[in-house]
Amino acid sequence: MVELFVVAAAAVAIASVANAVRGSGSIEWTKNYFDTGAGLISVEGPLERLGPTEAVQPKHPYQEVTFDELVALLDDPNTAAGLNALIDARSDEHYESGHIPGAIQCDPYNIEPYIDDVLAQVMGAETVVIYCGGGDCEDSVFMCRELIEADVPYEAIYLYAGGWKEWTAKNMPVEEERE
């Protein structure tokens, strides 16, 4: 029993110190990284039914854009003028290996290095579209919450649910240079 506690105590101590000195990529002990932000807004988003007898519940509380709507938005002259913004909510590694042209990166799990620049670009934007990996990836939802908490208007925030997966499946152009 003593050995159990000694090993556990040493592991907790080492982990705490390592997490504290890590800086970028460290985990905040009490932050809920998976909060969708549903409690911050009063509008219902797309619904999903969990099973045949289950009640419907919001998948997430945000507006969505389809692939076609995103393509139209990117071709819109307002986007080039900076009135619309596109955010990639994936990690550095994924963003640098390829992203939708014109997307700026903001990792919701390591937001401090990015948030100031992102907010400078999205505050005042008419439309802000956020995407991540697509499919079961929820990182874009958590990024939406971060924007809501930063007082970006809900009406301006849209999710591209298809994400990187759909974009590349349709053989759309990609870029690797950081915006």
Place this chain on the structure above:
Amino acid sequence: MAANPSILRRADETGIPLLIARLILGVVFIYMGLQKVGHPIEFLKQIRLYEMVPESPAIFLNAIAVVLPWLEILCGIVLILGLYLRGAAAWLALMLCLFTPAILLRTLAIRAETGTPFFQIAFDCGCGTGVVVAWSKMLGNVGMLVLSLVIMFSGSRRFCMALWFERLRPDPSFCHLCGYAAPKTHVGLCKRCAQPPELPAQPA
């Protein structure tokens, strides 16, 4: 010591099975722990997918993501060094007893959702080795559980740093010579090692 020790006992007394188990488990868990430490957010996301820990309050999920990798690394290091063997092996056994059924449940859920045959299901289980075939991962975990039990129940401390510290104690639990557990030792030796060697009969 038993008059006629079993074959398992005699094998254990050599310290070799313990040494092999320590080295295998130590290297494996140090490697897997380092993989997780390098990508803490990815590990946090993986733990969440198992839905075994509540997301709110966040302290539980986040604490596991922060501490577990270092616990694996520390257990691996002390196993290789031969210190706190029972404690480290017990933690690894506990983790394996939790991880393996969790992988099984997730595999069954994927099978129910997608119809993929059980033995073809592969996913990133979060252990640090990337996408793995589920059944082989579970089999590997069972093997490592057996090794951890070997360490927990071994009576030997041969080739272990723990034996050096035992030799400093006034009431050692392990024989200084053979390294085997000996609750009552005579000057730090077990009964067998304390007996003088039988000399060959002298010619008349």
